[in-house]
Amino acid sequence: MSGATYSPIEMLERLIAFDTTSSLSNLALIDFVEDYLRGHGVTARRSSDRADKANLFASIGPERPGGIVLSGHSDVVPVADQAWSSEPFALSERDGRLYGRGTADMKGFLAVALACVPQALAAGLQRPLQIAISYDEEVGCLGAPRLIADILAQGPRPAAVIVGEPSSMRPIAGHKGIGVYRTTVTGRAAHSAQTHRAASAIFGAARLVAYLEAEAEARRAGPPAEGFEPPYSSFNVGLIEGGTAHNIVPRSCSFTWQVRPVPGETSAQVLAAFTDHAEREVLPSLRATAAEAAIETESIADVPALVPDPDSFAEALVRRLTGANRSGFVSFAAEAGMFQQAGVPTVICGPGSIDQAHQPDEFIEIAQIEACADFMRKLIDWAASGDGG
Numbered sequence: 302m303s304g305a306t307y308s309p310i311e312m313l314e315r316l317i318a319f320d321t322t323s324s325l326s327n328l329a330l331i332d333f334v335e336d337y338l339r340g341h342g343v344t345a346r347r348s349s350d351r352a353d354k355a356n357l358f359a360s361i362g363p364e365r366p367g368g369i370v371l372s373g374h375s376d377v378v379p380v381a382d383q384a385w386s387s388e389p390f391a392l393s394e395r396d397g398r399l400y401g402r403g404t405a406d407m408k409g410f411l412a413v414a415l416a417c418v419p420q421a422l423a424a425g426l427q428r429p430l431q432i433a434i435s436y437d438e439e440v441g442c443l444g445a446p447r448l449i450a451d452i453l454a455q456g457p458r459p460a461a462v463i464v465g466e467p468s469s470m471r472p473i474a475g476h477k478g479i480g481v482y483r484t485t486v487t488g489r490a491a492h493s494a495q496t497h498r499a500a501s502a503i504f505g506a507a508r509l510v511a512y513l514e515a516e517a518e519a520r521r522a523g524p525p526a527e528g529f530e531p532p533y534s535s536f537n538v539g540l541i542e543g544g545t546a547h548n549i550v551p552r553s554c555s556f557t558w559q560v561r562p563v564p565g566e567t568s569a570q571v572l573a574a575f576t577d578h579a580e581r582e583v584l585p586s587l588r589a590t591a592a593e594a595a596i597e598t599e600s601i602a603d604v605p606a607l608v609p610d611p612d613s614f615a616e617a618l619v620r621r622l623t624g625a626n627r628s629g630f631v632s633f634a635a636e637a638g639m640f641q642q643a644g645v646p647t648v649i650c651g652p653g654s655i656d657q658a659h660q661p662d663e664f665i666e667i668a669q670i671e672a673c674a675d676f677m678r679k680l681i682d683w684a685a686s687g688d689g690g
Contacts, residue, residue, distance in 0.1 A: 304340020306419055309670050310399065313412035314392040317401040323376040323440045326353040330375050334415065334434065341418055345432075348451040349444070354436040356448035361418060362426030362684065366457040369618070369684065370431045372636060373411040373465045373651075374438030374445075377403040383661035397667050404665040405653030410465025413652065413673040420681055427687035430680070431459060438636055441481060441602025445636040449643050458645070461615035464637040465651030467658060467665075470672045472619040473649035474628035476635050477529065477561045478606035480568025484509060484579075484598045486543075489591035490552035499550035500591035503543050506554040508583050509596070510538050512575070513558055526563035528630035534562040534571070535632075557601070561634065564608040572598065605638040607647060615646040622679045623650065631655065650676070 307315065319330040335345050338359050345359035360368060380389040380402055387393040389402040399409075414432055421430050433452065436444035452459065466473075486509070488500030517536035525532035536558065543554025560571045579596045587594035609630070610616070616628055628648070633655060640647040652669035 305337060307416050309413045309416040309674050310667070312416040313399065313404065313409060313670070316408040316412055317392045317403055318390055320390050321376050321403070322379050323437055324379070327375045327436050328353065328355060331355045331357050331434070337415065338418065341422060343418065343422075346451070346455070348447045349436070350447050354444065356436060356444050356451070357434040358431065358448065358452055360429045360431045360456065361421045362429035364457060365428065366460070368429035368431045368457065368459040369680065370433050370452070370459045370462040370645075371410075371414045371465065372433040372435070372462050372640070373407050373414070374435045374636065375411070376437055376439050377406070377408075378439050378659045380661070385661050387662070394667070398664040399667060399670070400662055400664045402663055404657075404663055405467045406655070406658035406663070407465055407467060407651055407653070409467075409653050409665045409670060410651040410673060413670060413677055414465070417674070417677045417681065420678070421684075424681050424685040426681070426684045428460070428684050430684055435636060442604045442634070442636050442639060443602070445639050449639060453643060460646070461618055462637070462640040462645050462647040463615065463619060464635055464640070464647060464649045466633070466635050466637070466649050467651050467653035467655050468629070468631065468649050469654055470623060470650060470652055470669065470676060472616055472623060472625050472628040473631050474607070474613065474616050475528065475564055475609040475630040476607040476637060476649065477534075477563055477632050478568055478638055479559060479561050479602060479604045479634035480572060481557070481559045481601040481603075482572065482598050483555060483557045483601055484596065485553065485555040486587070487593070487595045487597075488550070488552055488587050489594065491550045493548040493550055496550055498590065500587040500594050501550050502554035503551045505583050505587050505596070506541065506543060506556055509575075509579055510541070510556060512578050513538060516571070516574075526565070529563055529632050531632070532563075534560060534566050536560050561632065562606060564606040567605065568603050572600070604634045604636075605642045607635065607638040607641055607649070610646065613646045613648065615648040618683075619648045619650045622676055622683065
């Protein structure tokens, strides 16, 4: 069966044209990719927990265990309030660079993987190469759990996952996790001249924010986690809101915070310590004047770290294909840790730099697209050789 063919740059141009900002649907892009694969005789299946978004998974080659999954997310961050020199959702080339939202993070990787489908089909693969596209990675890796569950439940188990986050085509063996939470403190309102009858939610929230700052300082002063920048678990309070007027003791205050734990520490551990502190050290003082006072924390996102594994088949394969003598570490979170947590060896390796991700005038070097295409050709040759099983 003969379908449409694209060079990696032509495919990237098509993918960039879909505005898949996380707040919008990604179905138009998924429709395009599904139709493209169907044109080459490749069947893809969708998975989703939402009506307006979908993951997509396709397998090329024999239906057998030991496949290599090429994984990337379809969504991109917003361009609002950013000063772009060119249209964000139309690929433009200047001085050896390709500009557009998602070029680096991470439609460049998906474009190369998809453009190489005809080559993979013609190679006579001995083990499958598989393409996995997720939704809502940028807002907490929300689509990945459903995608991973589908992959493991519906077909032979893969041997490795390569997540194509921008790494300048260097193998990445570890990334930090991320936990994002919204804490709401409820006290009792009163006239500001009668504070003895009230319980200030803002004061309570401030004490909790101070606790998080102290936890951040303790991590900064502790033993470094070599290879990460910064080399410790980091904390941030990004949003806070509460109160109604300067002369009313506030009844409610909420703040959104995050922790990015290094491997060896988990978001769950941090949250448990935070909750214990809130219940033992902050809540009793609020309830001294307001029995109804409460502190509630909602989990918005929880992504595990990718833990370095010296025996990782995924890392060994990517190092072999790239010629890298060693693997690196990154401080951003990714879906790689979720695949690893599900029991599949996982490594990050993709074109472009994280320094350009989320920025106005986001770009990827054409040389990086070419390096990724060369990597894919080597991967296809390896999968066709039957080497390693």
